[in-house]
Amino acid sequence: MTGRQRILDALACKPLDRPPLWIMRQAGRYLPEYRALKEKYSFLEMVREPTLAQEVTLQPLARFPLDAAIVFSDILVVPEAMGQGYGFHDKGGIRMDFAIETAQDVDNLEVDGAADRLDYVAKTLALLRKSLGGEKALLGFCGSPWTLACYAIDGGSSKGFPRALAFAKDQPRAFNLLMEKFTSVLVQYLRRQAESGADAIQIFDTWGSLCPDGDSEAWSLRWIRELTSSLKEEVPLILYAKNSANKLQELVSCGTTCLALDHSIDLAEAKKGLGSKVSVQGNLDPELLETDPASVQVAAKDLMTRMSPYEGHVLNLGHGIRPTAKIDCVEALTKTVSEHSSVD
Numbered sequence: 479m480t481g482r483q484r485i486l487d488a489l490a491c492k493p494l495d496r497p498p499l500w501i502m503r504q505a506g507r508y509l510p511e512y513r514a515l516k517e518k519y520s521f522l523e524m525v526r527e528p529t530l531a532q533e534v535t536l537q538p539l540a541r542f543p544l545d546a547a548i549v550f551s552d553i554l555v556v557p558e559a560m561g562q563g564y565g566f567h568d569k570g571g572i573r574m575d576f577a578i579e580t581a582q583d584v585d586n587l588e589v590d591g592a593a594d595r596l597d598y599v600a601k602t603l604a605l606l607r608k609s610l611g612g613e614k615a616l617l618g619f620c621g622s623p624w625t626l627a628c629y630a631i632d633g634g635s636s637k638g639f640p641r642a643l644a645f646a647k648d649q650p651r652a653f654n655l656l657m658e659k660f661t662s663v664l665v666q667y668l669r670r671q672a673e674s675g676a677d678a679i680q681i682f683d684t685w686g687s688l689c690p691d692g693d694s695e696a697w698s699l700r701w702i703r704e705l706t707s708s709l710k711e712e713v714p715l716i717l718y719a720k721n722s723a724n725k726l727q728e729l730v731s732c733g734t735t736c737l738a739l740d741h742s743i744d745l746a747e748a749k750k751g752l753g754s755k756v757s758v759q760g761n762l763d764p765e766l767l768e769t770d771p772a773s774v775q776v777a778a779k780d781l782m783t784r785m786s787p788y789e790g791h792v793l794n795l796g797h798g799i800r801p802t803a804k805i806d807c808v809e810a811l812t813k814t815v816s817e818h819s820s821v822d
Contacts, residue, residue, distance in 0.1 A: 479494075480612060480613050481498060481544070481546060481613060481614045481615055482546070482610075482612055482613060482614055482615040482616075484498040484545050484615075485498045485500070485546050485615035485677065485678065485792065486615065486677060486714070488757055488790060488791060488792045489678060489714045489716075489735050489736050489757050489790070489792070490714075490735075490757070490790075491754055491755060491756075491757050491789045491790030492789060492790075493789050494789070495819045496782070496815065496818045496819055497782060497785065497791045497792060497793040497815065497818075498545040498546070498615075498792050498793065499544055499545050499792075499793045499811075499812060499815045499816070500544055500545055500546040500547075500548060500792070500794060501538070501544070501794060501795055501808070501811075502548075502718075502738075502794055502795050502797065502798040502799060503798030503799045503800075504538045504544065504547075504548045504799065505534045505535060505537050505538050505548070505550055506799065506801060507801035508799060508800070508801055508802070508803040508804075508805065508808070509537055509538065509541070509805070511537050512534060515530070515533065515534065521566065524550065525550065525551055525552055525555065526598050527598070528598055528601040528602040528605055529605070531549065531550045531551065531598075531599075531602040532550075532602055532605045532606055532609065534550040535547050535548065535549055535550040535602070536606070536609065539614065541805075541808075541809075542808060542809065542812040543812050543813070543816045544614070545614060545615060546614055546615035546616065546617050546677075547606055547610060547614055547615070547616050547617065548617045548619065549602055549603055549606060549616070549617065549618050549671075550602070551599050551602070551619070552564075553620055553621030553625065553626065553682060554572065554574075554621070554626070554629060555596055556592070556596070556620065556621065556660065556663055556664060556667060557574070557587070557626055557629070557630050557660075559592040559595040559596050559663070560587040560588050560589065560592045560659065560660075560663060561586060561587055561588050562574055562575060562576065562578070562630055563575040564629075567634075567635075571634060571635035572634040572635045573634040573635075574629060574630060574633045574634045576633065577630070577631060577633030577634075577641070578627075578631045578645070578656065579631075579641075579645075580649075580652070581649065581651070581652035581655070584655050584656045585655075587656070587659050589659050589662050592663045592666070592667075593663060593666035593667050593670060596667055596670070597670075599618075599667075599670075599671065599674075600673070600674040601674075603616065603618060603671060603674035603675045603676055604675055606675065607674065607675025615677045615678065616675050616676050616677050617676060617677065617678050617679065617680060618668070618671035618672070618676035618678075618680075619679060619680040619681070619682060620664055620667060620668060620671075620679065620680075620681055620682070621681075621682050621683075621684070622682060622683035622684075622686065622698060622701065622702055622705075623657045623661050623664065623698070623701035623702070623705075624657070624683060624686055624689065624697055624698035624701065625682055625684045625685045625686070627642055627645075627646075627653070627656055627657065627660065628642040628685045628688070630642075630656070631645045631656075638688065639685060639688060642688075643688065643689075643690075646693070646697050647693075653697075657697075657701050660701070661701050661705065664705055665704075665705060665708045665709065668705065668709055668713070669708075669709060669712065671713075672709070672712050672713035676713060677713075677714070678713060678714040678715070678716060678736075679714070679715055680715075680716040680717075680718055680738065681702060681705065681715060681716065681717050681718065681734065682718045683698060683702060683717060683718065683719045684718065685720070686698045686699075686719050686720070686722065686725075687719070687720055687721035687722055687725070694725065694728065695728070699728060699731070699732055702717065702732045703731075703733060706732055706733040707733065710733055710734070710735070714735040714736065715734040715735055715736075716734060716735065716736040716737075716738050716759060716792075717729060717732060717734040717736070717737055718738035718739075719737070719738070719739070719740075720740050720797070721740065721742065722739065722740075722743075723742065723748075726739075726751065726752065730752060730756055735756075735757060736756070736757040736758065736759055736790075736792065737752070737756060737757075737758050737759070738758070738759035738760055738761075738792075738794065739758060739759070739761050740760065740761060740796040740797055741761045741763040741764070741796025741797065742796070743760075743761060743796075745758060745760050745761045745784070745785060745791075746784040746785055746787075746788070749785065749788045749790070749791070754788075754789065754790070756790070757790030757791065757792065758791055758792075759791070759793075759794050760793075760794050760795070760796050761781075761794065762777055762778065762781060762793075762794070762795050762796060762811075763777075763795070763796055764795045764796065764797050764798065764799055764800050764803070765800075766807070766811075767795075767799060767800070767803035767804060767807040767808055767811065768800070768802050768803055768804060768807065769804075770804075770806075770807065771806050771807055771810035772810075774807045774810040774811050774814070775811075775814045778793070778810075778811055778815060778818075779814060781793065782815070782818050793815055
């Protein structure tokens with residue numbers, strides 16, 4: 479069975495002898511070949527140039543027996559295409575060119591033509607689809623409207639995103655317009671990802687847990703629901719929600735094909751409660767890849783054993799791979815999963 483078919487069958491909750499594997503933030507600074515390329519080009523240059531983005535995307539697959547490639551990009555290409563550029567502070571962290579503070583700032587964001595300005599991502603996906611053929615799955619991604627709003631309103635990385643929370647509460651009309659704009663562009667953008675060869679798309683609602691319980695629906699979930707209602711028949715959608723143990727049924731109501739859950743959740747218990755129609759993704763602790771191969775092997779086997787009674791599991795980390803990950807640990811993970819069989 480090809481990696482591509484394995485991914486698609488897992489998302490459809492079909493029986494498999496082993497779970498498929500891909501790793502969030504699959505490419506990056508833990509790879510020496512990535513660091514060598516980064517000495518020549520900036521992150522933004524690599525994202526915006528399709529041949530470079532293709533090269534970075536394929537680097538992990540040249541090393542490891544993964545089942546899918548994840549397009550090398552960033553969630554913030556969407557606000558950038560609407561007129562709010564982004565970059566990075568010298569010591570790390572996201573920096574937006576300006577913060578959304580007023581209704582006028584929201585009015586100034588451009589919806590028309592934004593998806594066209596993201597054509598470089600579509601071109602990267604088309605190159606990757608041609609390179610991968612039918613052997614490996616190809617995954618696209620985006621940030622949820624709420625998660626994009628957090629960065630847009632706070633002006634970049636921020637602990638707890640207090641400005642976004644205050645803006646949503648104090649300026650509801652401007653906030654709703656901002657969310658409408660993000661959602662409109664995202665529908666067009668994700669449709670182009672699917673048309674360009676993406677087999678599935680992950681929506682990162684990374685900061686959804688920051689919403690007060692009474693506001694979660696209005697601030698985050700309703701906008702994800704608009705994405706799924708527009709796109710679910712066109713491409714499988716995976717929803718990643720961090721720190722969401724108490725909101726699993728709310729997340730299911732969004733209608734995505736799969737829920738990606740972080741490592742604070744017992745994945746087997748979550749899957750048991752969610753039932754047979756919703757697949758799950760995850761959820762090894764990323765810190766595991768900074769330990770030793772033996773520990774990785776034990777943890778991966780344990781997770782696969784606990785998930786073996788259930789159909790519909792894509793094995794992944796509970797969050798993105800970190801720059802301090804060890805290559806021999808990643809090798810141990812991919813080897814353990816590729817050699818596993820539930821019939822052993």
